[in-house]
Amino acid sequence: MNNRIKNLNSLPLKAGKCVIYVMSRDQRVHDNHALLRAQQIALENKLPLVAAFNLLSKSGDRAREHYQFMIAGLRHVESDLRAHDIEFTLFFEDHAVGLLEQLNKLQPAAIVFDFSPLKGPINIKNYIADNADCSVEEVDTHNIIPIWIASEHEEFAAHTFRRKVHLKLINWLEEPPKLLKHSIAIKPSLRPDWDRAAKIVQKIDTNGTTINYEAGSEAALAHLKEFIKTRLAGYAGDRNNPNIDGLSGLSPYLHYGQISSLRVALELTHNHTPLLFREPRLAKYEGQPTLGDSIDALLEELIVRKELADNYCYYNSNYKKLAGAKDWAKKTLAEHEHDDREYLYSLKELENLNTHDGAWNAAQSQLAKTGKMHGYMRMYWAKKILEWSPSPELAVEHANYLNDHYSIDGGDPNGYVGVLWSIAGLHDRAWFSRPVFGKIRYMNYNGLKNRFDVEEYIKKWLD
Numbered sequence: 340m341n342n343r344i345k346n347l348n349s350l351p352l353k354a355g356k357c358v359i360y361v362m363s364r365d366q367r368v369h370d371n372h373a374l375l376r377a378q379q380i381a382l383e384n385k386l387p388l389v390a391a392f393n394l395l396s397k398s399g400d401r402a403r404e405h406y407q408f409m410i411a412g413l414r415h416v417e418s419d420l421r422a423h424d425i426e427f428t429l430f431f432e433d434h435a436v437g438l439l440e441q442l443n444k445l446q447p448a449a450i451v452f453d454f455s456p457l458k459g460p461i462n463i464k465n466y467i468a469d470n471a472d473c474s475v476e477e478v479d480t481h482n483i484i485p486i487w488i489a490s491e492h493e494e495f496a497a498h499t500f501r502r503k504v505h506l507k508l509i510n511w512l513e514e515p516p517k518l519l520k521h522s523i524a525i526k527p528s529l530r531p532d533w534d535r536a537a538k539i540v541q542k543i544d545t546n547g548t549t550i551n552y553e554a555g556s557e558a559a560l561a562h563l564k565e566f567i568k569t570r571l572a573g574y575a576g577d578r579n580n581p582n583i584d585g586l587s588g589l590s591p592y593l594h595y596g597q598i599s600s601l602r603v604a605l606e607l608t609h610n611h612t613p614l615l616f617r618e619p620r621l622a623k624y625e626g627q628p629t630l631g632d633s634i635d636a637l638l639e640e641l642i643v644r645k646e647l648a649d650n651y652c653y654y655n656s657n658y659k660k661l662a663g664a665k666d667w668a669k670k671t672l673a674e675h676e677h678d679d680r681e682y683l684y685s686l687k688e689l690e691n692l693n694t695h696d697g698a699w700n701a702a703q704s705q706l707a708k709t710g711k712m713h714g715y716m717r718m719y720w721a722k723k724i725l726e727w728s729p730s731p732e733l734a735v736e737h738a739n740y741l742n743d744h745y746s747i748d749g750g751d752p753n754g755y756v757g758v759l760w761s762i763a764g765l766h767d768r769a770w771f772s773r774p775v776f777g778k779i780r781y782m783n784y785n786g787l788k789n790r791f792d793v794e795e796y797i798k799k800w801l802d
C-alpha cells in the first residue's frame with residue numbers, strides 16, 4: 340500500500356477537523372486505495388472522513404451523456420459511502436483556487452487525491468499541494484502496479500514494458516483491505532447538491548448517443564461476472580470480429596473507475612496463473628484458443644496495454660498531439676505530408692458519415708449511436724482519418740475530438756495512446772513505406788474483409 344502513495348508536498352498532518360479524499364478518476368467505494376488511505380489517516384487521528392467530487396462545468400470535449408453516466412455512478416458512490424458512515428459532497432469549482440477555498444472551509448488535517456496522468460488533474464493537484472497548509476498526498480489506485488513503480492521513464496514499446504510488468508505484477512495482485520464503517524461524524528453533516536449538478540449537466544452539449552450501460556460499481560461488477568460466465572472463454576478467438584459481442588465491454592466502467600482493474604484481474608486470475616511472457620496479440624493458437632489463452636489475452640490488454648497508456652501520458656505531456664510521436668514517425672509523416680490524397684474530409688463530413696467508405700461510416704455510426712465503437716474498428720477508423728486529412732496534426736486532432744466527444748470511454752489515456760498508435764506509430768515499429776502513411780502501419784478495406792464479414796457490419800450500423 341505505501342508505494343501507492345506519493346507525497347505532493349512536504350507538510351505534516353495539521354490539527355484539522357477532518358480528512359478529505361478528493362475523488363476524481365476512481366469513482367468507487369470498494370477497492371479504492373485512495374479512499375482507504377484517507378480513512379487510515381482519519382482513524383489514526385480520530386477524525387471524520389469526507390469524500391468530495393469536484394464537478395467541472397466543462398471537461399474537454401466530453402458530452403452531456405458522459406456526464407449523465409458519471410453522475411448516475413456518483414449517486415451510487417454517495418449511498419455506498421453513507422452505508423459506511425462516510426460523508427460525500429460535491430464541489431463546483433472550475434479553477435484550483437476555488438477548489439482550495441472549498442477544501443479549506445472544511446479545515447482538513449490532510450488531503451488525499453487519486454491519480455491521473457492527464458494535465459488538467461495534475462495542474463489542480465500541484466496547485467493544491469503548493470498552496471494548502473496541510474499534507475497533500477496522491478494514491479494510484481487506477482493502475483495495478485503504481486505508475487511510478489512500473490517504470491521510471493516513458494516506455495518505448497509494449498515489449499519493454501511487458502517485461503517489467505511481468506517481474507513486478509505478483510507483488511501487486513493483492514486483495515485490497517476492506518473499507519471500515521467510519522464512526523466519527525462531521526458536524527454539520529454534508530449533502531451533495533444534486534440539483535445544481537443536474538443544471539450543469541443540462542448546459543453541456545449532447546452528442547445524441549444512447550448509452551446502454553447501467554452506471555455504478557454494482558452494475559460494473561455484475562457486468563464483469565456475466566462476461567466471465569458467458570463470453571470470457573471466447574475472448575481470444577472472437578475479439579477481432581466486430582460482428583460478435585466478444586469483448587469484455589468493461590471500458591466505460593474502467594474509465595470512470597466504477598470498477599478497478601485490480602478487481603477485474605483478481606476475478607480473472609482466480610484459478611489461473613497469467614503467462615504474460617508472450618505477445619498475446621501475435622499468439623498462434625493450435626485449434627480453438629483455450630480459456631487460459633483468453634484470460635492471458637485479456638490481461639495483456641487490461642494490464643500491459645492499459646498501464647502502458649498511463650505510462651506514456653505520465654511521462655509525455657504531448658499525449659494529445661503529433662508532437663508526442665517518436666522522431667522516426669514524425670520524420671516519415673513529414674516526408675509524406677504533401678502526397679496526393681485521393682479523398683479529403685472535413686471534421687463535419689466525418690461526423691456526418693459523408694465518406695466513400697462504408698466500413699468507416701458504419702464504425703462512426705456505431706460510435707454515434709451507442710457511444711462505443713468495436714475495438715478492432717477503432718484502429719481502422721483512426722488510420723483512415725490520417726489517410727483523408729490534409730495533415731497528420733489535423734488527423735490527430737479530429738480523431739481525438741470524435742473519440743472524446745462520442746465515446747463513453749473517451750477522455751482517457753487509452754484513447755490518446757490509441758490515436759497516436761494508429762496515426763503516428765506510437766509503441767509500434769516502422770513498416771515499409773507507402774503514400775501518405777510513410778512507414779506507419781497501414782490498414783485497408785481488404786484487410787478487414789479477411790477478418791470478418793464487413794458487409795454484415797455495414798448493414799448492421801448503416802441501415
Ligand SMILES: Cc1cc2nc3c(=O)[nH]c(=O)nc-3n(C[C@H](O)[C@H](O)[C@H](O)COP(=O)(O)OP(=O)(O)OC[C@H]3O[C@@H](n4cnc5c(N)ncnc54)[C@H](O)[C@@H]3O)c2cc1C
Pocket residue numbers: 578586587588589590591593594640641642644645646648712713714715717718721742746748749750751753754755757758760761
Ligand atoms: C483509435 C483508438 C482509440 C481508442 N480509444 C479508447 C478510449 O477512448 N478509451 C479506452 O478505454 N480505450 C480506447 N482504445 C483502446 C481499446 O480499443 C478499448 O480499450 C477497447 O475497445 C474497449 O472495449 P472493451 O473494454 O470491450 O475492451 P477489451 O478488449 O475487453 O479490454 C478490456 C480492457 O483492457 C483495456 N484495453 C483494451 N485494449 C486496449 C488498448 N489497445 N490500449 C489500452 N488499453 C486497452 C481497456 O481498459 C479495456 O476496457 C482505443 C484504441 C484505438 C485504436
